Amino acid sequence: MTHVEKLDIPQGTLDLMILTILSREPMHGFGISQRLTVLSQDQFRANPGSMFPSLYRLEQDGKLKAEWRATENNRRAKYYRLTASGRRQLEHHRERWNRVSFAVTSVLEGA
Amino acid sequence: MTLLHRLASIVRWIARRDRAEHDLHEELQVFIDMAAADEVRGGATAAEARRRAAIALGGLEPAKERVRGGRHGAWLDAAGRDIRYGLRQLRLSPAFSAIAIATLALSIGGITAIFSAFDTILLRPLPYADSDRLVMVWDDMSKSEGDSRFFSTPAEWTEWRRLNTVITDLACSQSGTAILSGDGEPEEVRARRVTWNLWSVLGVQPALGRVFTEDEDDKGARVVVMSHGLWQRRFGGASDIVGRKISVNDEAYEVVGVMPRSFYFMPSRDIDMWMPASFPPGLRGNFTWHSAQIVARLKPGITLEHARQSMSALSLRVTAKDFRGPHAVTMIPLREEMAGKTGTALIILLWAAAALLLIGCVNLANLLLSRGEGRGREVAVRAALGAGRGRLIAQFLTESLVLAGLGAVAGLALAVPAMRFLERLVPEAMGAARLTLDWRVLAFATVATVTAALASGLAPAWRGARISSQDGLRDGGRGTAGARSHWFQHSLIAVETALAVALLTCGGLLLQTFQHLRNIDLGIRTERLLTFETPLLRYKDFDRRVAFVNAELEKVRAIPGVTNAGAISQIPLTITDNYRFYLRAGQPPNRFSEQIALTRVVSHGYFTAIGARLREGRFFETSDRRSESPAVVVNESFANRNYPGRSPLGKRLKFERLNETGYWYTIVGVVKEIRERGVAEDTRPAIYRVHEQADQANDSPSGIVVRTAVDPASIISAVRQAIWTVDGNQPLARIRTMEDIVDRQLSTPTQSTGLLGAFALLALSLASIGMYGVLSYAVIQRTNEIGVRMALGATSGEILLSFGRRGLGLTLCGLALGLGLSVIASRLLTALLYGFHPDYIATVAAVSVILTAVATLAWFVPARRASLVDPIIALRQE
Numbered sequence A: 001m002t003h004v005e006k007l008d009i010p011q012g013t014l015d016l017m018i019l020t021i022l023s024r025e026p027m028h029g030f031g032i033s034q035r036l037t038v039l040s041q042d043q044f045r046a047n048p049g050s051m052f053p054s055l056y057r058l059e060q061d062g063k064l065k066a067e068w069r070a071t072e073n074n075r076r077a078k079y080y081r082l083t084a085s086g087r088r089q090l091e092h093h094r095e096r097w098n099r100v101s102f103a104v105t106s107v108l109e110g111a
Numbered sequence B: 001m002t003l004l005h006r007l008a009s010i011v012r013w014i015a016r017r018d019r020a021e022h023d024l025h026e027e028l029q030v031f032i033d034m035a036a037a038d039e040v041r042g043g044a045t046a047a048e049a050r051r052r053a054a055i056a057l058g059g060l061e062p063a064k065e066r067v068r069g070g071r072h073g074a075w076l077d078a079a080g081r082d083i084r085y086g087l088r089q090l091r092l093s094p095a096f097s098a099i100a101i102a103t104l105a106l107s108i109g110g111i112t113a114i115f116s117a118f119d120t121i122l123l124r125p126l127p128y129a130d131s132d133r134l135v136m137v138w139d140d141m142s143k144s145e146g147d148s149r150f151f152s153t154p155a156e157w158t159e160w161r162r163l164n165t166v167i168t169d170l171a172c173s174q175s176g177t178a179i180l181s182g183d184g185e186p187e188e189v190r191a192r193r194v195t196w197n198l199w200s201v202l203g204v205q206p207a208l209g210r211v212f213t214e215d216e217d218d219k220g221a222r223v224v225v226m227s228h229g230l231w232q233r234r235f236g237g238a239s240d241i242v243g244r245k246i247s248v249n250d251e252a253y254e255v256v257g258v259m260p261r262s263f264y265f266m267p268s269r270d271i272d273m274w275m276p277a278s279f280p281p282g283l284r285g286n287f288t289w290h291s292a293q294i295v296a297r298l299k300p301g302i303t304l305e306h307a308r309q310s311m312s313a314l315s316l317r318v319t320a321k322d323f324r325g326p327h328a329v330t331m332i333p334l335r336e337e338m339a340g341k342t343g344t345a346l347i348i349l350l351w352a353a354a355a356l357l358l359i360g361c362v363n364l365a366n367l368l369l370s371r372g373e374g375r376g377r378e379v380a381v382r383a384a385l386g387a388g389r390g391r392l393i394a395q396f397l398t399e400s401l402v403l404a405g406l407g408a409v410a411g412l413a414l415a416v417p418a419m420r421f422l423e424r425l426v427p428e429a430m431g432a433a434r435l436t437l438d439w440r441v442l443a444f445a446t447v448a449t450v451t452a453a454l455a456s457g458l459a460p461a462w463r464g465a466r467i468s469s470q471d472g473l474r475d476g477g478r479g480t481a482g483a484r485s486h487w488f489q490h491s492l493i494a495v496e497t498a499l500a501v502a503l504l505t506c507g508g509l510l511l512q513t514f515q516h517l518r519n520i521d522l523g524i525r526t527e528r529l530l531t532f533e534t535p536l537l538r539y540k541d542f543d544r545r546v547a548f549v550n551a552e553l554e555k556v557r558a559i560p561g562v563t564n565a566g567a568i569s570q571i572p573l574t575i576t577d578n579y580r581f582y583l584r585a586g587q588p589p590n591r592f593s594e595q596i597a598l599t600r601v602v603s604h605g606y607f608t609a610i611g612a613r614l615r616e617g618r619f620f621e622t623s624d625r626r627s628e629s630p631a632v633v634v635n636e637s638f639a640n641r642n643y644p645g646r647s648p649l650g651k652r653l654k655f656e657r658l659n660e661t662g663y664w665y666t667i668v669g670v671v672k673e674i675r676e677r678g679v680a681e682d683t684r685p686a687i688y689r690v691h692e693q694a695d696q697a698n699d700s701p702s703g704i705v706v707r708t709a710v711d712p713a714s715i716i717s718a719v720r721q722a723i724w725t726v727d728g729n730q731p732l733a734r735i736r737t738m739e740d741i742v743d744r745q746l747s748t749p750t751q752s753t754g755l756l757g758a759f760a761l762l763a764l765s766l767a768s769i770g771m772y773g774v775l776s777y778a779v780i781q782r783t784n785e786i787g788v789r790m791a792l793g794a795t796s797g798e799i800l801l802s803f804g805r806r807g808l809g810l811t812l813c814g815l816a817l818g819l820g821l822s823v824i825a826s827r828l829l830t831a832l833l834y835g836f837h838p839d840y841i842a843t844v845a846a847v848s849v850i851l852t853a854v855a856t857l858a859w860f861v862p863a864r865r866a867s868l869v870d871p872i873i874a875l876r877q878e
Helices: A013-024 A029-039 A048-060 A084-110 B002-015 B017-041 B046-057 B060-070 B074-092 B094-123 B154-163 B198-202 B214-219 B228-235 B304-321 B334-374 B376-384 B389-425 B439-471 B482-519 B542-557 B589-594 B606-610 B636-642 B712-726 B738-745 B747-781 B783-791 B796-833 B840-867 B871-876
Strands: A064-070 A076-082 B134-140 B167-181 B187-194 B223-226 B245-248 B251-258 B271-276 B293-298 B328-333 B529-533 B562-568 B579-584 B596-602 B614-617 B631-635 B652-655 B665-671 B686-690 B703-708 B733-737
Touching: A013 A029, A013 A048, A013 A076, A013 A084, A029 A048, A029 A076, A029 B017, A048 A064, A048 B017, A048 B046, A048 B060, A076 A084, A076 B017, B017 B046, B017 B060, B046 B060, B060 B074, B074 B094, B074 B389, B094 B334, B094 B389, B094 B439, B094 B747, B134 B304, B134 B334, B154 B167, B154 B304, B167 B198, B167 B271, B198 B293, B228 B271, B304 B328, B328 B334, B334 B389, B334 B439, B334 B482, B334 B747, B334 B796, B376 B389, B389 B439, B389 B747, B482 B747, B482 B796, B482 B840, B529 B712, B529 B738, B542 B562, B542 B703, B542 B712, B562 B606, B579 B589, B606 B703, B631 B636, B636 B665, B636 B686, B665 B686, B703 B712, B712 B733, B733 B738, B738 B747, B747 B783, B747 B796, B747 B840, B783 B796, B783 B871, B796 B840
Parallel strands: B187 B271, B223 B251, B596 B686, B631 B665
Antiparallel strands: A064 A076, B134 B293, B134 B328, B167 B187, B167 B245, B167 B293, B223 B271, B245 B251, B529 B703, B529 B733, B562 B596, B562 B703, B579 B596, B579 B652, B614 B665, B631 B686, B652 B665
16 A cells, blocks of 8 residues: 655645535535545545634634535534625635646746 | 624624534534544444544544634633633632732732822822922021021022023912901911912912912002812802902902812912912012022923022022022922922832732742642643643633732722821822822722733743643642742742841831830920910000910910910921021121021910920019010020030020111020921920010910810810900911821821831731742642652651751741842831931841741741651552
8 A cells, every 4th residue: 555645735725625615515514524535636634623613714704604404314414605705705715826826837837 | 894794703602602612512523423424334343433533533622622712702712711710710729719819909909009199199290280390499508507498588589580590480488377257257277478470380270260460469469369178168169259358367358369179289288378478678688588488490401400500509699698608509399399208108118019019929929830730630631632832821821810800809999998098198288189099090900910910820821831741641640840840939939038028127117217206205295285376467466465365375274174275386396497597695796697596486384384394494484574685495405506514594695687686585494305396307406485575576476285184175165265255356276186296297107107017017928828838739749759758767857857948948048138138128218217227237136036937937837747747648649
C-alpha cells in the first residue's frame, strides 16, 4: 500500500469548498465531509473537527441557513443550505479564486 | 446589516444557549452515528467504528469547544461561563473565598475612600478660573521673629501692584466682623474687607447683581456682597435682595451682589459678607500695618519659582525704607495653602492605602498559587477536554476578576461610612464637601479592582496553565511545582512582610506624635470651659466698652453653675495671630524691627478663669485702672528671650506707635506658656494687657471664657439671657467648648494616626495570614515527603526545625527589607510630626518585636502540624 501524504486544506478555502458543495443541494455535516473527500479525490485531510466551526460561523454570518429534517434513512439531521447572501459570497470568492489560481499557475509555468 | 445580523445572532446564541448547546450536541452525535455506520459498512466492528468516528471528529467535547470558540461573541460566552465557573469555585471553598474577598474589600474600600478625599481636596479644580495660577503672597518675617507667612501691609499691596512684572493682578483681604441687625435677631457674621479686584483676580462672577467697583472701594461706599448661604438663611432667598439696604454694624449698607453657592475663599468657608477694604489714605503708605492677606494671579508662563524671586527682589526694594528693614516674600500656591497639613496627610494615607492594596494582592496571589498547585489535576482534565492555554489563562484570570469584583462591591460598601469619617478632614479653608461615590471615584475603584485582579491573578494563571501541559494526568495529583515556584512565593511573602513593617513603623511614629500632641501642656485647663465671642464693634467708645464688658462678665458669673468668667481679645488656640513690635526700656528705637510679640487684651480674672499658672509676680487686679503707666503680664517665652536668668518684674516696655507717644508699660507678672496660636504651633513671646488700660490698643476683649461646674452646654441659653439683660442687641457667636477647639485642631493628626494605625494593623494581619497560608499549603502538599522522611528516621523536632527555618528566614528577610523601606517612608512623614522627634529606635524595636512575634505564630502553627504527621497515615494517603 503506497502511502500518499494528505494535504492540509489551504487557509481560507474551506469556506469556499463548503459553499460550493452546498450550492448544488442542502446537505448535513457528514454529507459535506464525505463530499469533500470524494470531490478532492481524497487528497485533503478533511477534518470534520474544523469543518463544524466553519459551518457555524457561516450560519452566524447569514451565508447558510440550517434546519433539522429527516434523511433518506429516516433519521433526523441538520441540513445546511445556501442563502442568497451565501450565493453572492460564493460567486465573489470563486471569481477571486480563479484569478488567484490562474495567476499562480501562469507564474509557475512561465518560469 | 452584517453587523446587526451578527449582534442578533450573538444575542440569540446567548439567549437560547441551552437550545443551541443541545442542537450542537445532537448534530455532532448524528455525525458520529453516520460516520460509524459508514465504518461498519466498511467492515469495522460497531465499537471500533464508533471509536474511529470519534477520532475523526477529534473528540466530541473538543469539537464542541472549537465550535464555541469559533463563533462570533465567543469571548462573551466564554466569559459568562468562566464567571459562573469562578463563582462555583468560590462556593466550593468558602473559607478561602471569605478570606480573599475580605482582604480585597478592606484594601479596595480603603484606597477608594482615601482617594475620594484626596480627589476632593487635592485634585479637583478649585472654584476659580484657572486656579492653578493663584498664589498667596505673604511677608517673610522669619528674620524678625515673625513667621515666614506674615500678613502683608496695604502699602506693600499698593506698591507690588504698581511695580511687579510677574503677576496679572493681586487682591487684598482683611478680617472684619459684621453685626447684622434690623431683620430679626442680632447676628454676627464673618466678614472680610476686600479690595474691589478680589473677584477679578479669582475669576469669579456673582450669582446675582454685581461686585463693587474700584470707585466705590476708593470712596468708602457702604456696599456689600453677600454669600449664598447668608442670603438664604437670613433673607429667605428674597429675589429683591440686590439693591436692598441692610443694617451692618448699625449702619445702612446696600447689597450689590450675591455670590454663587459654590463660592468660598480664604481664610475659611463660613465667610458671609465682603465689604470694600477702602484703605484710608494714611494706611496706603504705611508699612507697619500687617493685616492683609494677599492673593495673586501669576501671569501666564511665569513659574512659581520665578515669581517668588522676582517678587522677593521687588519687596526688598519696596520695604527698604521700612524702619524694620527690608524683607522678602513667601509665595504659596493657593491649593497648598488651603489644604495645609491635611494635604500631606492625604498623600501619605494614599501611599499607605496603596501599600495595603499591594499586600492584599500579593497575599491573594500567594493563596491562588498554592491553590493552583492543588488544582493541577482539574486543570489537566480541562486541557484534555479541549481548553487551550489562552483559554485556561482567561479562565484563571476571570476567577481573580470575580473575586476582585466581589471584593470591590463589599469594599465600596465599607468605603461609604469611611468617607463620612474622612469628610472631617476637609480643611476649613475649603468648601464644605460631601464625599460621594461619583464617577471619578467609581472609575478609580474600577481601575484599582482590575489592577488588583491582574496583580493577584496573572502569576497564578500563568503557572496554573503551565502545570496542565506538564503534569497532565500522569501524576497522582501530588502537585509539585519545584523549587522555582517556592522561590517566587517566598519573595512575595518577604515583600508583603516588608510593606507591613514599613506601615507599622510609620503608624508607630504617628502614634507617638499624636500622644505627644495630646499631652502638650496647653497652659490652661480645657475641661468644662465654654467659649464664645461677643463682637464689640458697636462699642466704639472706650469707656462704654469697658463698662459693658465688666457688666456682662458680672452677669455671667452670677449664673448658677458658673464658677468664673473672663474676657480676652482672642480665644486661646484659635490661631488669630496679632503681633506688635515692641521696645524695651534702654534700647535704641531701631531695635523695634527685631522684636515682635503676640499681644492680647484681657479682663481681670481672665487668667484665673482659664486656669493659667503664674510663674512670678501677679496677674491683673481690680486696682489696675486706666493710667498713663499701665501694667502688662508677659509669658515665659518673652521673659526667657528678653531677660534670660533674670526676673522681668518691674522692667518696662513700649509698643511701636507711629504718630503719638506710647505708654511705657511695666511688667508685673510672668504667666506660664499658654498655647495661644494653636495646639501644635510654636509658642511665641506674648504680652497681655488688661482692658481697662488698653485705650492705646486696637483690640477689644470680645472673646469670653466661662468656667463651669456643670456641663458647659447646659448653660448656653442662660449665658445668652444674662448678656441680653445688659444689651438686648448684643450677638453671641462661635459658641464652643475649649475641648471642641482642641479636638478640631487635632482632627488631622487624630484621623491620620487612626487611619494609618488601622492600615498598619491590617497589613500585619494580612502578612501573617499570607505566611500562614503558604506554609500550611506547603505542609499539606508535602505530607507524603514528610511521611517518608519520618519513616527514614527524621524526628518531629527536625521536621519542625526545617519548616521553622523557612518561616523564620522569611520573617527576617521581610523585616530587613521593611526597615530599609521605613527609612524612606519616615522621611515622607516628617511634615506630619509637627516638629516632634519621635523615638525612632524604640519604634523600630517595638515593630520588630511585634512582627517577629506575630510571624512566628503564623509559621509555628503549620510547622508544628508538619512535625505531628503520622508517617503511617501519610504514606497510606498515596
